[in-house]
Amino acid sequence: MSFVEWLVLLSTIFSVSFAWGTYLVHLYSTKNQPEKLKEDEERLIQLMGRVKTFVDSKLEILEQKMKEVNDLISEINDLYSKVLLDMSQLKEKNRQKTQENIIKEEKIILEEKNEIKKEPKTEKTMEEKIIELYNNGTSEAEIAKKFGIGIGEVRLIIDLFLRSKGGQL
Structure with a gap:
């Protein structure tokens, strides 16, 4: 081969x-x-x-x-x-x-x-002042002159106060 x-x-x-x-x-x-x-x-x-x-x-x-x-x-x-x-x-x-x-x-x-x-009121009313002056011996004519009111009015206030208190001031 x-x-x-x-x-x-x-x-x-x-x-x-x-x-x-x-x-x-x-x-x-x-x-x-x-x-x-x-x-x-x-x-x-x-x-x-x-x-x-x-x-x-x-x-x-x-x-x-x-x-x-x-x-x-x-x-x-x-x-x-x-x-x-x-x-x-x-x-x-x-x-x-x-x-x-x-x-x-x-x-x-x-x-x-x-x-x-x-x-209480410290200021007093005119009526209270009038009564106070009257109790201190001030005459009605002097009180009337001081407040510039008539004597009859002062007497009326004093009389009313005396009646309300039974005649005692």
């Missing part, structure tokens, strides 16, 4: 071997592909489990924070209600104090008016 024949024979054997090897590799890879898919699926499921665990923990933390926020809001609402109640009570007390002050002021004014009415 010649060199060329050997070359053709070897190349044919090599080509058939290569084709057969490729076929076997292809057959093996298709056979192992479902196993690889299963491995990938298992790995993906494990990762999804980890993500779910992570997300669940974060959701738990979020729920705790939401509860804390709701508790704080409740406290704020309670405090706000208390402040409003205190303010309304203070307004009512101020209104009552204002009314009490007005009533006290009115009482003081009434008392002052009553004291003014009760206080």
Whole structure:
């Protein structure tokens, strides 16, 4: 056999071997592909489990924070209600104090008016002055002259006073 024949024979054997090897590799890879898919699926499921665990923990933390926020809001609402109640009570007390002050002021004014009415007049009336002068011994003519009235009027005042007191001066 010649060199060329050997070359053709070897190349044919090599080509058939290569084709057969490729076929076997292809057959093996298709056979192992479902196993690889299963491995990938298992790995993906494990990762999804980890993500779910992570997300669940974060959701738990979020729920705790939401509860804390709701508790704080409740406290704020309670405090706000208390402040409003205190303010309304203070307004009512101020209104009552204002009314009490007005009533006290009115009482003081009434008392002052009553004291003014009760206080004896410091100025004597003309009739009282006439009686006083008469009791001190001043004559009716002098009294009339002093007040610029007639003697008859002076006598009338003195007589009325004597009658009202039962004749006593």
